[in-house]
Amino acid sequence: MERIGLMLGYFDPIHLGHLAMAQDAQKVYRLDAVYLCPLPESPEYAPVLNLKKRRKLILKCVSDKIKLYPDIIPLSADSLLIEVLSLVQKRHNDAAVFPIMGMDRLSRITDFAGIYSIPAVKALIVYSRIGYSSEKVVQLAQDSGAHSVFLRRLNAIPSSERVREQISLFNDVPEWVPSRVMHTIARKGYYLPNYKAMLRPTLSQSRLKHTVSVRKTAVDLAYRYNAPMLKTSVAAMLHDCAKCMTHCAMQKLAREKFLTEDGETLSSPALLHGVVGAYIAKTTYGIRDKDILNAITYHTVGRPNMTDIELCVLLADSIEPLRPKYPGIEEIRTLAKCDLKSAALASLRTTKSYILSIGGKYSMKAQDAMDDLLKKLTKIHQEV
Numbered sequence: 001m002e003r004i005g006l007m008l009g010y011f012d013p014i015h016l017g018h019l020a021m022a023q024d025a026q027k028v029y030r031l032d033a034v035y036l037c038p039l040p041e042s043p044e045y046a047p048v049l050n051l052k053k054r055r056k057l058i059l060k061c062v063s064d065k066i067k068l069y070p071d072i073i074p075l076s077a078d079s080l081l082i083e084v085l086s087l088v089q090k091r092h093n094d095a096a097v098f099p100i101m102g103m104d105r106l107s108r109i110t111d112f113a114g115i116y117s118i119p120a121v122k123a124l125i126v127y128s129r130i131g132y133s134s135e136k137v138v139q140l141a142q143d144s145g146a147h148s149v150f151l152r153r154l155n156a157i158p159s160s161e162r163v164r165e166q167i168s169l170f171n172d173v174p175e176w177v178p179s180r181v182m183h184t185i186a187r188k189g190y191y192l193p194n195y196k197a198m199l200r201p202t203l204s205q206s207r208l209k210h211t212v213s214v215r216k217t218a219v220d221l222a223y224r225y226n227a228p229m230l231k232t233s234v235a236a237m238l239h240d241c242a243k244c245m246t247h248c249a250m251q252k253l254a255r256e257k258f259l260t261e262d263g264e265t266l267s268s269p270a271l272l273h274g275v276v277g278a279y280i281a282k283t284t285y286g287i288r289d290k291d292i293l294n295a296i297t298y299h300t301v302g303r304p305n306m307t308d309i310e311l312c313v314l315l316a317d318s319i320e321p322l323r324p325k326y327p328g329i330e331e332i333r334t335l336a337k338c339d340l341k342s343a344a345l346a347s348l349r350t351t352k353s354y355i356l357s358i359g360g361k362y363s364m365k366a367q368d369a370m371d372d373l374l375k376k377l378t379k380i381h382q383e384v
């Protein structure tokens with residue numbers, strides 16, 4: 001007889017606690033498969049992400065033994081679990097079904113008789129945190145007719161709410177969320193403020209498209225090179241927030257707010273929009289994080305000792321797929337797949353040759369960034 005675990009929840013978003021429960025149940029109760037069944041919006045909870053997006057995040061975590069439940073189940077609030085179980089029974093004729101849930105869900109079930117009247121249901125597998133007194137809740141459930149409840153305890157089970165809290169602080173929480181899930185969250189800007197809508201009134205349509213494209217590329221680089229993905233996402237999204245201001249308006253703001261006294265920066269819109277952009281990110285978009293603000297400030301010409309976030313944004317800005325082709329772009333894109341610093345250096349060098357070829361003045365700041373990258377790369381080379 002097939003033994004199926006069925007884990008119901010909102011998965012908003014899925015995290016390592018869900019996977020730890022599924023893996024533990026699968027192993028301990030010798031289940032052939034555990035199905036993760038994300039619930040649609042219901043009167044009990046309105047998820048932040050819609051069902052389609054939550055299902056996509058779950059798909060990043062599936063394996064041979066842990067699967068996404070294929071059906072989307074329309075639910076009414078009070079018969080939630082029973083409806084799902086009846087459907088599962090229809091789909092898997094002779095299977096024994098083990099609903100898996102956290103202690104919070106068990107405490108909300110009122111109709112145990114209804115659940116156990118479904119012949120496929122063999123037992124409820126219920127998870128509690130270590131150090132959490134759960135016996136009372138289980139006793140109460142048993143008194144109400146839950147005749148077989150298996151209680152398991154796991155060490156650290158985060159909640160989706162706490163994960164969302166951390167995301168709002170731009171923390172990737174690798175100890176709670178698989179990096180491939182956080183990659184999609186950061187790439188799409190899930191659970192973050194809707195910067196795209198906020199930027200729309202101030203940026204041209206093409207600049208906005210470039211911005212979204214830089215976010216995707218920068219987050220892909222951050223994922224590849226193990227850099228903080230959420231901070232990279234926000235920095236990339238806001239890197240050109242001042243780009244559509246006139247040079248005059250940027251100079252005025254820079255002088256009034258004492259953003260820079262550097263003549264070279266003040267005289268070049270290409271340099272100034274980074275500095276002014278960081279100020280706008282802080283005052284208009286409420287960004288206080290130094291790493292993000294620095295990545296915005298230095299996305300144009302870089303600086304010595306750039307962080308990985310800064311390198312990802314600077315590089316993504318020059319190689320994102322919507323960027324009009326320029327000589328050397330494909331080589332930089334190829335290099336970006338194997339070495340972040342080398343690719344950033346190649347990007348700065350290409351800009352330098354272009355500026356010199358049109359008789360422009362090359363920034364000494366960019367030269368400092370290039371010299372520093374070259375020094376670091378030579379050192380790595382010698383160490384190898």
Ligand code: FE
Nearest residue numbers: 239240243300
């Ligand atoms: Fe820019």
Ligand code: FE
Nearest residue numbers: 210239240317
């Ligand atoms: Fe840009």
